[in-house]
Structures are given as C-alpha cells and as structure tokens.
Amino acid sequence: MIGSISGQIKAKAARLDPSNYGRSDTSAVGRWFWEIDKVLLLLLAVLIGMGLIAVAAASPAAGERYSGGSVRFSELHYFYRQIVWIGVGVPVMIAISMMSRERAKRMSLVGAAIFFTLLIFVPILGPEVNGATRWIDIGIGQLQPSEFLKPFFVVSMAWLLSLREQDKSLPIFPLSAVLVGAVAVLLMKQPDFGSTIIFASVWIAMLALAGVSLRVLGILAAAAVVGVILAYFFYPVATVRIDGFLFGEGDNFQVENAMRTLTAGGLFGMGPGAGTRKFGLPEPHTDYIFSVIGEEFGLIACLAIACLYLTIVARVLIKLLDEDNSFALLAAAGLVIEFGLQALINMMVNVQLAPSKGMTLPFISYGGSSMLALSIGMGLLLAFTRRNPYLTRSPYVVKWSGEQTA
Incomplete structure (x- = not known):
C-alpha cells in the first residue's frame, strides 16, 4: 500500500518536473514550456516582485490617507490586497x-467589442471619483473598461491592419482612424487625456510598422500637434494641466510634491519603511508610487526599474526582427509599445517632465483593474512571441504551436 502511494507521488512529481518536457512532448504544457520566451517571463516576474515591494512601502501612506480613521485598515492593507490581485492576474x-x-486573436476581437461597449456606458453608469468618471461599479469592486480595452484594442487593430496584405483596395487606414477617433472621444468625456494619448500613439506606431508612407505619418504628426493645441484652448482638463506644467499656474502640489519625495532619499534611499514625505503624497500607491520608490530605495532603484522596462521593450522588438507573420508582428509590437509608453509617461510625470495624467506604473502600482488588464496584455504578448527554438525557420513554411502559415 505504502509502495503504491509512493509510486503515485513519484509519477506526479515526474510529470511536473520541467526536465521531462522533452522536445517530442506534444502536450499543451509541453509545447508551452519549450515555446514560451522564458527570459521575457522572468523579466515580468522580477517586475511584479518589485511592484509588490513598492506597494508594501506605499501602503502605510495610502492607508492613512484613505482609511478615514477606520480600524479595519492596517498599515499593509493595500499590500495584502495586491497579493490577492497578483494571485488572480498571474494565472490569467x-x-x-x-x-x-x-x-488569442478571437478572444481579443470579442474583448474589444465588449469593453468598447462598456466604455460607452461609463458616463451613464459610472460614479465620479476625484472629478473623473472612469469606472463601473460591479458590486465586488470597480471596473475600468479603458484599461481592459487597451490590449484588446491593440490586437484588434493589428488584425485590421494585417488585412491590407490580402486586399490593397480595402480602406483599412481610414477605418482604423474612425475607430481610434471614437475611442478618443469616449475617453475625453471621462476625462482621461493620458489614455487618449496612449491609444493614439500606439495606433500611429502600428501604422508605421504596417507600411504607411512617410507623408501620411507626417500628416498624422502635424494633426497630433494641432490636436494638443486645440485641446489646450477648448478642453478644460488639458488647459489646467498644461498651464500647470509649462507656467506653474494652478495647483501643482501633486507633481511638485512627487518630485521632492522622489529625490528625498538620495542615491540609495532612506531604507524600507523609513520614508516620511510619502505620507503627504496623493495616490502614493498608484500614480506616484515611483516617487515612493525613490524616497525609500533611492534613485538607483528608480534607474533599475526604468532599465527593466527598457529591457522588456527591447527584448520583444529585437525578437520580432525575423517575424514573418504581419499580424503577429503588429500585435506583439503594439502590445509592448503600449506597455512601455504607459511606464514612460508615469515616470515622466513623477520627475516633472510631463503634466499629471492619472496613470499607473505597469505591474508596480496598486490596482485590481490595472493588474488584471496588464496580465491579459502580457499574456497576449507571450502568446504572440511564442516560438519553437528547435524548428528551423524557413522562408516558405514556418510551424507555430501546431499552426502552419505560408
């Protein structure tokens, strides 16, 4: 009896041992193990781990600000909640x-349709928080449709742009412009100027990769400049933030305090839990968590995080250099550009190089919607960059995860 149980345990352990996933293993887990970009997966795991440490450092300040004197809020309230979100997000x-x-493409098309529809209903159903209406209350929490729309939008746009290879006469570029414009209008109503910039910028980058002429890209660049100028004169949110950033007018407490907090720790920081300026920061666990990292762990830690984001973006783009599937290339490049751009904007806001946007730092900031949406986006990125390292790539036929493309 004991021998039988011992044999069953050894058999299960053998199935779970990565060394047993040989090149001939055709199971789903076996193919995934050999085809997944393990370096990219490791980089994302390191980033999530750093984020958990950062949320632990910011949690006392956030808890004090938002507890309202409630005894239910412990110093690590947001840290414990972030562990739960990671426990949900990583398996996803x-x-x-x-x-x-x-x-993955079909799921993204359905997801884009669902969350675009929810985005339409945000102004109607969503509660107002800090002057913005970006969330929908779903009972157990609040859902931010724009965060989930980002990865699905990128993949859907990649599919749409790749159709031009099949039929040059299709009005793909004008149609994509209409879709981006519709998303931008809905986001500006919330208002969410930062996400509008990300959607538009990623779209332009994907157009460039899809082979749009330099003349068209120049026109789009000029239109973007004109759009920002018009937003300054006719969009109050943009007016206030640009005035504050360029001329120091209005309430600049957030960005100025963030910069002071970030530099307070010097090169090596004040030490975990030793920061004091973070208690005066608005949104220390979300928008301004990069400043908390600077105070407690130093500018060296901030530089390391910035380099980690850069490494992830560079890793994906370099890997795509020999990608021969236009849809996969556009989807993976769009996803990693959107990821890197969001990180760049958040860090620029914290160092006073950009006006406040209300944007989280990917996998570092606290947030349920943010963590789940980013997990979906990075899951899609990992799916589109999967590659069997033991298959010789041919200019005629390449085999991907059991699929065959000419």
Whole structure:
C-alpha cells in the first residue's frame, strides 16, 4: 500500500518536473514550456516582485490617507490586497500565454467589442471619483473598461491592419482612424487625456510598422500637434494641466510634491519603511508610487526599474526582427509599445517632465483593474512571441504551436 502511494507521488512529481518536457512532448504544457520566451517571463516576474515591494512601502501612506480613521485598515492593507490581485492576474497571464495565435486573436476581437461597449456606458453608469468618471461599479469592486480595452484594442487593430496584405483596395487606414477617433472621444468625456494619448500613439506606431508612407505619418504628426493645441484652448482638463506644467499656474502640489519625495532619499534611499514625505503624497500607491520608490530605495532603484522596462521593450522588438507573420508582428509590437509608453509617461510625470495624467506604473502600482488588464496584455504578448527554438525557420513554411502559415 505504502509502495503504491509512493509510486503515485513519484509519477506526479515526474510529470511536473520541467526536465521531462522533452522536445517530442506534444502536450499543451509541453509545447508551452519549450515555446514560451522564458527570459521575457522572468523579466515580468522580477517586475511584479518589485511592484509588490513598492506597494508594501506605499501602503502605510495610502492607508492613512484613505482609511478615514477606520480600524479595519492596517498599515499593509493595500499590500495584502495586491497579493490577492497578483494571485488572480498571474494565472490569467499564464493561461492566455498558452493560447494559439488564432484563439488569442478571437478572444481579443470579442474583448474589444465588449469593453468598447462598456466604455460607452461609463458616463451613464459610472460614479465620479476625484472629478473623473472612469469606472463601473460591479458590486465586488470597480471596473475600468479603458484599461481592459487597451490590449484588446491593440490586437484588434493589428488584425485590421494585417488585412491590407490580402486586399490593397480595402480602406483599412481610414477605418482604423474612425475607430481610434471614437475611442478618443469616449475617453475625453471621462476625462482621461493620458489614455487618449496612449491609444493614439500606439495606433500611429502600428501604422508605421504596417507600411504607411512617410507623408501620411507626417500628416498624422502635424494633426497630433494641432490636436494638443486645440485641446489646450477648448478642453478644460488639458488647459489646467498644461498651464500647470509649462507656467506653474494652478495647483501643482501633486507633481511638485512627487518630485521632492522622489529625490528625498538620495542615491540609495532612506531604507524600507523609513520614508516620511510619502505620507503627504496623493495616490502614493498608484500614480506616484515611483516617487515612493525613490524616497525609500533611492534613485538607483528608480534607474533599475526604468532599465527593466527598457529591457522588456527591447527584448520583444529585437525578437520580432525575423517575424514573418504581419499580424503577429503588429500585435506583439503594439502590445509592448503600449506597455512601455504607459511606464514612460508615469515616470515622466513623477520627475516633472510631463503634466499629471492619472496613470499607473505597469505591474508596480496598486490596482485590481490595472493588474488584471496588464496580465491579459502580457499574456497576449507571450502568446504572440511564442516560438519553437528547435524548428528551423524557413522562408516558405514556418510551424507555430501546431499552426502552419505560408
């Protein structure tokens, strides 16, 4: 009896041992293990781990600000909640990364339709928080449709732009412009100027990768400049933030205090839990968590995080240099550009190089919607960058995860 149980345990352990996933293993887990970009997966794991440490450092300040004197709020309230969100988000990321490209594309098209529809209803159903209406209350929490729309929008746009290869006469570029414009209008109503910039910038980058002429890109660049100028004169949110950033007018407490907090720790920081300026920061666990990292762990830690984001973006873009599937190239490049751009904007706000945007730092900031949406996006990225390292790439036929493309 004991021998039988021992044999069953050894058999299960053998199935779970990564060394047993040989090149001939055709199971879903076996194919995933050999095809996944393990370096990219490791970089994302390191980033999530750093984020958990950062939320632990910011949690006491956030708890004091938002507890309202409630005894239910412990110093690590947001840290414990972030552990829960990571526990949900990471399995979602792994599950999506195991999908085939075709299945990931179909899921993204459906997801884009669902969250675009929810985005329409945000002004009607959503509660106002700090002057913005960006969330929908779903009972157990608040859902931010724009965060979930980002990865699905990128993949859907990649699919749309890739259709031009099949039929040059299709009005793909004008249609994509209409879709981006519709999303931008809905976001500006919330208002969410930062996300509007990300959607538009990623779209332009994908157009460049899709082969749009330099003349068209120049026109779009000029239109973007004109759009910002018009927003300054006719969009009050943009007016206030640009005036504050350029001329120091209005309430600049947030960005100025963030910069003072970030530099308070010097090169090596004041030490975990030793920061004091973070208690005066608005949103220390979300928008301004980069400043908390600077105070407690130093500018060296901030530089390390910035380099980590850069490494992730560079890793994906370099890997795509020999990608021959236009849809996969556009989808993966768009996802990593959107990821890197969001990180760049957040860090620029914290160092007073950009006006306040109300944007989280990917996988570092606290947030349920943010963590789940980013996990979906990175799961899709891992799915589109999967590659069997033991197959020789041919200019005629390349085999991907059981799929065959000419």
